[in-house]
Amino acid sequence: MDPRIREHAEVIVDHSIDLSEGDNIVIDAHPQAEDLVAALHEFAADRGANPLVVQNRLGERFRRAYLRNRDEFETPSHIEALYEEMDAYIAIKGSDNVTETSDVDPETTAAYQQSQQPLLNERLSKTWCLTQYPAPANAQLAQTSTEGYENFVWDAVLKDWDAVREHQAQMVEILDPAEEVRIVSGETTDVTMSVAGNETLNDYGEKNLPGGEVFTAPVPDSVEGEVLFDKPLYHQGREVTDVFLRFEDGEVVEHSAAKNEDLLSEVLSTDDGANRLGELGIGMNRDIDQFSYNMLFDEKMGDTVHMAVGRAYEETVGEDNEQNESAVHVDMIVDMSEDSFIEVDGEVVQRNGTFVFEDGFED
Numbered sequence: 001m002d003p004r005i006r007e008h009a010e011v012i013v014d015h016s017i018d019l020s021e022g023d024n025i026v027i028d029a030h031p032q033a034e035d036l037v038a039a040l041h042e043f044a045a046d047r048g049a050n051p052l053v054v055q056n057r058l059g060e061r062f063r064r065a066y067l068r069n070r071d072e073f074e075t076p077s078h079i080e081a082l083y084e085e086m087d088a089y090i091a092i093k094g095s096d097n098v099t100e101t102s103d104v105d106p107e108t109t110a111a112y113q114q115s116q117q118p119l120l121n122e123r124l125s126k127t128w129c130l131t132q133y134p135a136p137a138n139a140q141l142a143q144t145s146t147e148g149y150e151n152f153v154w155d156a157v158l159k160d161w162d163a164v165r166e167h168q169a170q171m172v173e174i175l176d177p178a179e180e181v182r183i184v185s186g187e188t189t190d191v192t193m194s195v196a197g198n199e200t201l202n203d204y205g206e207k208n209l210p211g212g213e214v215f216t217a218p219v220p221d222s223v224e225g226e227v228l229f230d231k232p233l234y235h236q237g238r239e240v241t242d243v244f245l246r247f248e249d250g251e252v253v254e255h256s257a258a259k260n261e262d263l264l265s266e267v268l269s270t271d272d273g274a275n276r277l278g279e280l281g282i283g284m285n286r287d288i289d290q291f292s293y294n295m296l297f298d299e300k301m302g303d304t305v306h307m308a309v310g311r312a313y314e315e316t317v318g319e320d321n322e323q324n325e326s327a328v329h330v331d332m333i334v335d336m337s338e339d340s341f342i343e344v345d346g347e348v349v350q351r352n353g354t355f356v357f358e359d360g361f362e363d
Contacts, residue, residue, distance in 0.1 A: 001035050004154040008131070009039035012090060013047065015161055016129040016206050021048035023087040030058045032094035033133035040090065054082075057091060060100040067104045073115035083122040093296065094133035098141045102237030106266035109236055113327040114271060120327075124314070131157065131209040132296055141234070142292035149292075156210040156288050156297060164211060165204035168284050170357045171214045171349075176200040178344045181218075181280065183227070183305055185340035191225035191247065193218035193280065197318035203300075212285020212300035217312035218277045220324045221250035227307065231333035234293040240264055243332050245309075250276050252309070268309060273326030278312035281305065281331070282342070282350075295331050303337035303353030 013019040025044065029037050037053055044051040055062060056079060083089070101109070132138070132153055139149030175181070176199065182192045198217045205211035229243040242258035252275040257264045268275045286302035299306040310326035317323040336342070342350040349356045 001039070002150070004150075004158060005035050006039045006042075007158050008154065009036060009043055011157060011161075011205070012040065012129055012131060012209060013043045016131075016209050017088045017090065017127050019044065019047045019049050019088065023047075023049040024085060025049055025051050025088045025090060026082065026086045027051055027053045027090045027092065028055065028057045029053060029090075029092035030055070030060070030094040030096075030133070030135070032096055032135035032137075033092040036092055036133050058093060060095060060097070064101050064104055067101070067108050067112055071108050071111065073112050075115050075118045080119055080122060083119060083126070086126060088127040089123050089129075091128070091130045092133050093131070093138075093294075094135035095137040096135065098137050098234075099237040104236065106236065106263050110266055110270040110327070117327045128207060129209055130207065130296065132294065138292075138294060142290070142294065144290075152290065152292070156212075156285065156300075157205075159205070159210070159287065161205040161211065164285070165202055168202050168204060168212075168214050171282060171284065171355060172200045172202050174344055174349050174356075175214060175216060175282075180345055182343040183334065184343070185228075185230075185334050185336055186338075188228035188230070189226065189334055189340075191223065191227050193224070193277065194222035195219065195280065197321050199316050199318060201313075201316055208296060208300075210285060210288070210297065210300060212288060213281045213283050213306075215279055215281035215316065217316040217321075217324070218280055219250075220276045220312075220322055223247040223250045223277050227334065229307075229332035230335050231291060231298065231304070232293065233330070233332050234295070235263060235267070235330060238263055239293070247277075252276070267328055267330050270310070270328045271326050273324045274310050274328050276309065276324050276326075277307050278310050278324045278326065278329060279306075279308035279316070279331070281307070283333075298333055299331050301333075303335065304333050305336055305342065306331045306333045308332070
């Protein structure tokens with residue numbers, strides 16, 4: 001076993017979920033991640049925890065077989081009961097075919113996701129961590145060698161997360177008390193939103209591993225303007241490119257995509273909350289230096305922002321504000337490295353990817 005696999009497992013149990021004696025943990029993992037699952041079992045045994053492996057969320061072949069043969073769904077009570085009893089949830093992405101679910105009808109997927117909403121809510125109420133195993137199919141999607149992708153993943157995961165937290169805290173201090181944020185990139189993106197009263201979170205490798213972003217929730221009705229997401233989106237086994245959204249009073253009133261626009265349309269029509277923004281995130285991890293068609297990494301890239309249509313994370317919503325509810329949460333990315341800026345309450349805090357607290361901002 002590559003020693004970095006055990007290091008990865010150790011970061012998960014000690015940093016991300018703080019595994020303790022007696023904890024009941026559910027590990028939802030693709031079969032490609034078998035070595036990492038085995039390493040997690042070693043640490044669970046050492047800590048006196050109780051692991052259980054499932055393939056509910058990340059068993060792509062199984063899910064395809066189910067969704068291709070059914071079009072009405074209900075929330076499975078036995079899985080809900082399992083999640084209610086668990087103390088921590090670890091999801092490990094990995095794939096042997098990244099397009100496995102590409103021939104599942106988007107309407108079927110949307111109906112399935114709605115049925116799974118109570119499960120999602122239960123998972124998010126517990127300690128959880130989402131991470132990636134460097135499987136060959138994911139390397140192929142990232143257009144790199146298997147060895148190169150292994151280096152990419154573990155360089156991003158095996159970091160000094162305390163140092164990351166301190167660096168990103170500078171942006172949290174700016175965004176957390178803010179009233180309004182404006183994002184401008186070239187002539188294609190100019191969007192404003194209120195974040196008044198909402199919480200800004202510092203993602204330094206706890207819930208998402210790797211971490212490397214700060215994020216909050218827009219006030220749902222406040223979003224105005226246009227966004228061109230110039231980085232591709234890979235969703236349900238299909239690539240969606242050049243997503244354009246125009247917002248009025250918080251709702252998407254116009255949308256388009258250069259490729260697979262029908263999939264985008266299905267996402268936005270999933271439910272009432274799917275055509276509103278649930279997240280604004282600012283990527284700050286410059287060690288993620290290549291686009292990989294994997295949102296777990298791509299949304300953390302330095303010199304980017306991402307916005308997610310759909311569900312807002314409860315922790316980011318102030319107690320006096322409305323939480324945008326949806327069965328979906330789909331992130332999309334804007335490149336902010338050139339001809340761009342982030343403005344907070346009328347003050348530019350990032351210009352062409354450089355933050356106000358970094359050398360070179362005034363240049």
